[in-house]
Amino acid sequence: MRVCAVIPCFQEELRSSALEVLTKATIVASSSGGRVEAWLVGPTAEKHSSKAAQYGAATLRVMELEVDSEAKGVNVSLGRRIVDAVDELMTQSTAELATEGAPQPPSLLLFDNTELTKDVLGACGARLDVPVIADVVDLSWDGHQCIAQRPTYASKVMSKVHAEGSVILCSIRAGLFEPDEKPVKATTHRYKSPQTDLLGQVLKELVAPEGDTVDLTEAPIIIGVGRGIADETGKDLVAKLATLIRGEIAISRAHFESGMYSHTLLVGQSGKVVAPRLYLALGISGSIQHVAGMSESHTIIAINKDPEAPIFDLADLGIVGDLYQILPALIHALESTQA
Amino acid sequence: MQHARVLNSGKIQNEWTSIWHIQTEAFFLYSDMSQDRTILVCAKETPDTYSDLSFSGGSVQFSNPRPVLNAYDASALEEALVLSEAHGFRVHVVMIGPEKASETLRKALAMGADEATLLTDAPKDADSAVIAKILAAFVEQFGPDAVIMGRQSQDTDVGLAGGMLADHLQWPWTTNAIGIRFEQEAFWVKRQGDSAQEWIDSPMPCLITCSNNLNDPRIPTLKGIMASKKKPMHIVAIDSLPGGDALSTLAPSTTIESLTPMPERAAGELVEGDLETLVEALMKGLGSIPETGVGS
Incomplete structure (x- = not known):
């Protein structure tokens, strides 16, 4: 066998x-x-x-x-x-x-x-x-x-x-x-590899955005970004946080449509299915489709301003509050410990 | 197809339920296709898995008892309709299911598909391998220029049928499409890979499986719903397909032994309060994961 x-x-x-x-x-x-x-x-x-x-x-x-x-x-x-x-x-x-x-x-x-x-x-x-x-x-x-x-x-x-x-x-x-x-x-x-008949199919082009060669299924720390991050200020805060906690950024369906991030980063039933050590969900409500892609994560921490958000049902730690206040304060705290 | 249209254009057309009884004789007329090019959309009816779920005696019930058109197949159909509007393809939808599934299939016609076939009397507990063999027999008989289907079904999330079908047909295939164009007599598919997107060009006939991030499927209009009642829907028993005797008795190679609720995650701690409290809780949480480097 x-x-x-x-x-x-x-x-x-x-x-x-x-x-x-x-x-x-x-x-x-x-x-x-x-x-x-x-x-x-x-x-x-x-x-x-x-x-x-x-x-x-x-x-x-x-x-x-x-x-x-x-x-x-x-x-x-x-x-x-x-x-x-x-x-x-x-x-x-x-x-x-x-x-x-x-x-x-x-x-x-x-x-x-x-x-x-x-x-x-x-x-x-x-x-x-x-x-x-x-x-x-x-x-x-x-x-x-x-x-x-x-x-x-x-x-x-x-x-x-x-x-x-x-x-x-x-x-x-x-x-x-x-x-x-x-x-x-x-x-x-x-x-020796066999002679493959490609039946006329051709791979015309590979669109690999610069720096976007992240393979989320490999990442131990993932920061999931949802609707709660709504602008460039928020995006910058997330990027800073990602550097500080060695995380890779993923997105929910909301940002597949917003155009703020690469489509490759989608996590969910129709995107990547991930199971990192930590999934930090920022402003993600926790739709069934998104949860299907990350519910096997070892630890889930969620920040959301809505205490009723379904994501809190599966989070090991839920933080209720405004991301635009919490993230700068958290980044400050992280920077001071690492200084 | 002319005969089928004649059958539907008389008295029967006002009584669409009668179309159910237009049986297999119409099927053999598929070879008499008009010169129109055809996209075949393979669709599945699934439970509404986005409604609330409950268990009873080892089986799963959903709060919405009405089945739905698989979301991924709805995206495939939407894309086929867009291609049809731009390039004049006929769009035919095929579904394997019980006669009752014709209600779901009718929705596909209401969205704008030209014609539909329901393949009935599938073997019990058919798995992806059985479905792919049945679809292969249908496609070989029907001879479409392209097959477009969802990359997986929203209930089982298996995602094998497309690749299996392509290999049976010996057609080029592209999976997980997030964009489709038809240019220079070929389908240009943008496929989402693991860490990049690929533009793959396939000549006809070819098979494409769709992500549901490709588009937002249209909602049928009242006009579309009215029109759908006059569109041909063929009910074909699987044993009447070529090689049908063997198809209708295929045994599945995989069987589901049991369904159990997913182990629930233990309820976590919910922290509310002032900013200092929140940040403190976060620092503690992040610090407990060595990979963050926060605790060290």
């Missing part, structure tokens, strides 16, 4: 979500008696392979992949290349394991839950014709059956999902597992 962490490698640094998937793979493997593999796919696959071994993968399957666009430090490939790569790795590795005299081993393929994965997970499942469970927060596997927990109904309900088969795919929500080093001696297998 094998638990395979599928890791798209398009950046200079390995995402922490990839390390979380590796960690979850080692946990599932140790309880099911399986082996951990890392499938590294992308232009930086070779570079990241040693790190995968450091996090418990005894078999490294490395496939360099062509990039369709490279701009401002962000590499992107069209999803079809990744689906073809996963398909090829499954075929090749199964054939290798068969020639070693072993029967085809049951395989659990674990993905992270980034937009990149969401782009390809369904297509991978259809291509391999195997069960897929998306966005799980916990799972168990015995080589045949997989039982996974996944939030549903805008994260208000936990759904227990069952799948069975010799190959099963799951994507794992980011921020829930602490990456845990488990160095092992690994063997590396290298594969």
Whole structure:
């Protein structure tokens, strides 16, 4: 049996979500008696392979992949290349394991839950014709059956999902597992990428606003900005606070429309789903859609002038007051402790 | 489609419920499409998950008992209608559901779609994989120039059906669209990625899944609602699709074993008072998180 962490490698640094998937793979493997593999796919696959071994993968399957666009430090490939790569790795590795005299081993393929994965997970499942469970927060596997927990109904309900088969795919929500080093001696297998027919599709342009290469799902501290921050003065206060508490800025739907911030920063059911150490909600009322994207945060602190705001129902600490008074005073207090 | 229009233009058109009974014979006329280009919007009916939720005997009830058009599919339909207005596409909406779902599908016609098909008698507990196989059979028969659909449904938040459908069809796909243009005989899709936006150009036919941040779907006008009653709605049993016998007995590869309320977060502390009190509480809260660097 094998638990395979599928890791798209398009950046200079390995995402922490990839390390979380590796960690979850080692946990599932140790309880099911399986082996951990890392499938590294992308232009930086070779570079990241040693790190995968450091996090418990005894078999490294490395496939360099062509990039369709490279701009401002962000590499992107069209999803079809990744689906073809996963398909090829499954075929090749199964054939290798068969020639070693072993029967085809049951395989659990674990993905992270980034937009990149969401782009390809369904297509991978259809291509391999195997069960897929998306966005799980916990799972168990015995080589045949997989039982996974996944939030549903805008994260208000936990759904227990069952799948069975010799190959099963799951994507794992980011921020829930602490990456845990488990160095092992690994063997590396290298594969040539298949010739992908892109069916006429072209990646024309990558719009990566300067400095906007923040990946919120990776951030330990997130400052969520809602309607309560209404102008440039407020935006400046938030920026100062972010520097002082090492936070990354996220937005609610209100600011998707205001144009004050980049759309990439949207957190919610229709944006990024995050689970940082701290989510500091500034002037966010706490709509169902927004909460679905941040309710798994380890600690939530909310500031809102409306004591009835629904965000206070899930905040560990709620502060009732005017942001435009509180933020300058808080910034002053932080500056004086750090001075 | 001419035959279907004839069927709807006589006496029946005043009695739209009768359209329910225009059965599969109309379906085989899809191959006789006019030269109009067609966008097919795949839509789903969901519970109103934004209304209050309660549990009873392991199942979930919502305070609004009326199902709704999945918000993400509503955005997909809105975008298809905008493209239709600018470039003359016909917009056809397909939905898998019970006959009662025709009420929700009728809303899509009221928003402005030209025609709709309801695929009934789906296998029990169909999951994304089953839905994608049924839709693939329909799309292959129907032959649209593009499929536009929501990137996920607002009830399950699974988000797999689009990619599965694209792979079955062997069509190029783009997910999580936040902007769509039609230029030089191709769809230009702006996709929101993890840390950047991508402009991806796909020739026809192609599949696009939409974010619900793409637009604000229009509310049907009274005129639209009246007009929708005269628009063709085909009710097609899934077993009458090509390969239908196998489709109607597909077993889901994933099953939901139970639904339980999400563990509630313990109620936190609510602090009110003067500015000094508030800032003090905040400093203490921020200081308790090592990653902020405040406590150190």
